[in-house]
Amino acid sequence: MRKLWILIVILVSGMVVQAQEPGSAGIGDPYYPTLGNGGYDALSYALDLDVDMENNVISGSSTMEAEATEDLSSFHLDFIGFEIESIEVNGEAAAYLRNGRELSITPEAALEDGESFTVVVAYTGEPNEDLSQQSALYSSGWVRYKDGVFVASEPAGAARWFPVNDHPRDKALYSFRITVPEPYVVAANGLLQDVIINADDTTTYVWSSEYVMASYLATVNIGDFVVQTDEGPDGLLIRNYFPSRLTEDAEEVFAPTADMIEYFSSIFGPYPFEAYGVVVADLPLFFALETQTLSLFGAEMIPGALTDILSGWQSPESVIAHELSHQWFGDSVTPENWEDIWLNEGFASYASALWLEHSAGEAVFENVMRQYYAQIEGRNYTPGDPGPNRLFGQGIYPQGAWTLHALRMEVGDETFFEILRTYYERYQYSNASTADFIQVAEEVSGQDLTDFFDAWLFDGGAPSVPSWGLGIDDEED
Ligand code: TRP
Ligand code: ZN
Numbered sequence: 001m002r003k004l005w006i007l008i009v010i011l012v013s014g015m016v017v018q019a020q021e022p023g024s025a026g027i028g029d030p031y032y033p034t035l036g037n038g039g040y041d042a043l044s045y046a047l048d049l050d051v052d053m054e055n056n057v058i059s060g061s062s063t064m065e066a067e068a069t070e071d072l073s074s075f076h077l078d079f080i081g082f083e084i085e086s087i088e089v090n091g092e093a094a095a096y097l098r099n100g101r102e103l104s105i106t107p108e109a110a111l112e113d114g115e116s117f118t119v120v121v122a123y124t125g126e127p128n129e130d131l132s133q134q135s136a137l138y139s140s141g142w143v144r145y146k147d148g149v150f151v152a153s154e155p156a157g158a159a160r161w162f163p164v165n166d167h168p169r170d171k172a173l174y175s176f177r178i179t180v181p182e183p184y185v186v187a188a189n190g191l192l193q194d195v196i197i198n199a200d201d202t203t204t205y206v207w208s209s210e211y212v213m214a215s216y217l218a219t220v221n222i223g224d225f226v227v228q229t230d231e232g233p234d235g236l237l238i239r240n241y242f243p244s245r246l247t248e249d250a251e252e253v254f255a256p257t258a259d260m261i262e263y264f265s266s267i268f269g270p271y272p273f274e275a276y277g278v279v280v281a282d283l284p285l286f287f288a289l290e291t292q293t294l295s296l297f298g299a300e301m302i303p304g305a306l307t308d309i310l311s312g313w314q315s316p317e318s319v320i321a322h323e324l325s326h327q328w329f330g331d332s333v334t335p336e337n338w339e340d341i342w343l344n345e346g347f348a349s350y351a352s353a354l355w356l357e358h359s360a361g362e363a364v365f366e367n368v369m370r371q372y373y374a375q376i377e378g379r380n381y382t383p384g385d386p387g388p389n390r391l392f393g394q395g396i397y398p399q400g401a402w403t404l405h406a407l408r409m410e411v412g413d414e415t416f417f418e419i420l421r422t423y424y425e426r427y428q429y430s431n432a433s434t435a436d437f438i439q440v441a442e443e444v445s446g447q448d449l450t451d452f453f454d455a456w457l458f459d460g461g462a463p464s465v466p467s468w469g470l471g472i473d474d475e476e477d
Contacts, residue, residue, distance in 0.1 A: 020110040023075035025102050027167040029337045031388035034102065035156050036167025037076035040066045043116075044173040047162055050202075051180050051222060056144040059124035060179075062162040064172075068115045074106040078159035078166035082125035089119050101138075101159050101166075121163045128160055139216070147243065148184070148223030150281040150296055152289045155338055155391065158215035168214035168334045169431055175208035178220055185225040187241040187279045189218060189292050209293060211273050212429055214334045219291035221279045232261040237275040241294070243282040249302045250280055253316050256359075260324050263358055264351065267417055268325075269424045272332035276324070288319050290326030290348070297323070318352040318368070325351030328424055336433040341391045342383040342457070343437060346400015353401060366468050369405060372398035373469045376462040384434050384457030403456040406463065410452055411445040419444045 023039025026032070042064055049060035064077075078101045087094045089107035097104045103121075111117055127142035141153045141160030151161060159166045178186045182201050190209025197203055225241040228251050232238050238257060242250040257276070265271050273293045284306055285298025299305040301316045329347035349372070357365035381395030383403060390396070408416040423432070423440040434457065442449050455463045467473075 020071040020073040020112075022104070023070070023072050025076045025104070027165070027169055029167060029169075029339075031338050032156070035078070035338075036170060037078065037165050039070050039072050039075050040068050040111075040117075040165070042066045042165045042170050042172040044175070045162065045164065045218075046175045046177075047220075048177040049179070049220075051149070051178060051184075053144075053149075053181055053184060053222070056126050057124065058127060058142070058161070060177075061120055061122045062164075064119045064121075064163070064165075066117055066119065066165075068111040068113055068117065070113050072111040074104055075111070077103045077105065077119070077121070077163040078156070079103040079121070079123075079163035080159045081128065081130050082123040085122040085124060087119065087121050090117050094119075103163055119163075123163075142220075145281065145283045147282045148221065150221050150279070150285075151219040152287070152291070152296055153218065154216040154289060156216065158218055161220075164215045166215050168216060168338075169336055171212035171214050171334065171429075171431070173209070173211075174213055174218055175206070176220060177204055177206050178222075179204040180222055183224065184222050185227075185241070187221045187223075187225060187294060189213060189294055191237075191274055192239075209274065211292075211332075213292045213331070217290065217292040217331055219279075219289075219294060219296060221281065221294075221296070223279075223282065225279070230255075230258055232258045232271065232276060233265055234270075236261065236271055237277075239275060239277040241277065241279040243280060243299070246280065246282065246299065246302050246305050249304065253302055254278055254320060256317060257320065257324065259359070260321050260355055263355060264325055264328065267354065267420065268328045269421055269428070272327060272428060276327065278320075278323075288323050290323045290330050292327070292331045295323035295326070318356065321352040321355040322348045325355075328428075332429055333424060333427040334431050336431045336436070338388070338391055339385055340433050341386065342396050342400035342403070343432060343434065345392065345396045346383060346403055349397045349401035350404040353405075369402070370469055370471050372401050373462065373465055374471070376402065377470075379462065380460040381462070382458055382460050384453070399456070399462060402462065402465065402469075403453075406456060406465065407441065407449075407452070409466075410449070411441075411447065415445050 026034045027036025029035050044065045046063040049058045051058050080101045087096050092108040095106045139153050139157030141157030142151050156166050158164045176188045179202050180186055186205035188207035190207050192207055194206035224244050226244045226247045228240045230238040240254055261271050275293050278295045280297050282299050284300050289296045325348045330344035335343055353365055353368045375394045375398040381399045383396050383399045386395050419441045422444050423437055438453050
């Protein structure tokens with residue numbers, strides 16, 4: 001009898017062990033099933049990296065603190081390239097397997113739902129060494145250029161420089177210890193906490209932020225930067241990292257930043273983070289990225305910086321306003337899934353038009369909106385469901401901006417700005433979906449806006465707009 005009981009206990013405990021299953025290889029993004037991972041919530045990442053600038057090799061470790069959200073026999077991280085030296089979970093060596101961007105880790109002891117755990121991955125190698133794993137769609141992450149390094153990872157290039165739950169829905173805290181040879185300077189997200197001069201002619205820069213961040217917004221920039229500081233509203237620290245040869249001109253170009261923060265704070269709500277600023281990489285980028293607390297720009301922003309490049313890009317001021325406004329919409333309120341990207345880019349495109357309306361007047365604003373309309377007229381865009389290959393196209397930027405402007409005309413200025421403030425306040429430091437925004441708009445306006453949002457976001461095509469938006473002169477003036 002006793003033996004039978006022991007047998008039953010063994011069988012039952014065997015079943016319990018079997019109930020611990022592998023965490024899924026994707027977080028559940030409808031467009032990209034393998035982005036992010038399931039079964040846990042990343043709480044923080046501490047990156048401790050040594051950068052060999054000559055050979056473009058980074059080596060060090062990433063420490064992730066996480067909490068299991070189900071019983072786990074194994075779990076995934078996203079990580080591309082590099083040589084893994086070791087992986088420890090809760091201080092014990094863990095087994096792992098790699099397959100493309102999926103890194104599957106089996107800890108010595110299974111993890112229980114609700115359990116906190118620590119993963120340390122030690123690694124070394126050249127970022128993006130294996131170009132066959134390149135995909136423009138997923139972004140390049142860490143990029144070495146002649147004078148330094150920048151990191152731009154939207155939507156999913158963070159996995160190209162550290163092991164990560166690479167999806168905006170799993171925000172976490174970040175800290176960075178980046179060691180570079182003299183005389184390089186490192187700028188990353190948050191506040192510079194420490195600068196340690198080492199015996200071997202290297203310097204360690206310690207950066208961290210006390211606010212959660214999506215992985216695509218994490219950045220490390222290395223260059224011969226000079227820091228220029230300014231003060232925003234309520235004493236907010238503004239610190240800009242400019243290439244030394246461009247400092248004076250760059251300072252002039254970015255001078256409106258403090259006024260822009262003041263204006264956006266007045267219409268959206270208080271600036272969300274402990275500091276703001278920009279970093280300018282000394283090469284032509286022709287893109288900019290709203291990396292949290294420290295937006296990234298290329299040298300084309302500075303007139304005369306690039307002698308061999310014909311300019312003709314957007315006005316620097318509108319791009320500066322665009323990236324700044326993302327700190328509210330994109331960084332603080334972050335898309336739930338990538339299909340919600342118009343909540344970033346439509347908002348930022350409209351915010352830069354709002355800045356011009358405020359600072360330059362109605363005629364300039366109307367001109368910008370007219371240009372936006374010209375890019376969507378006669379097309380069949382669906383910003384609410386752009387498809388996985390069209391996250392950053394015209395169906396998102398100008399049609400997203402026009403969706404907001406049309407909403408403003410539909411509900412009136414007062415209600416419109418109340419909608420923006422309510423939406424921002426409700427979802428700050430968190431994630432929101434298109435349905436969440438529509439819900440706030442209907443709640444605040446008291447109107448059923450189903451047909452309105454269907455027409456602008458889902459049905460395809462641009463609804464008609466006022467005659468000035470079409471470039472036709474109004475009779476009245
Ligand atoms: N979010 C950027 C903007 O402000 C555009 C962007 C999308 C980007 N993916 C990127 C920039 C990758 C740099 C790298 O509009
Ligand atoms: Zn943008």
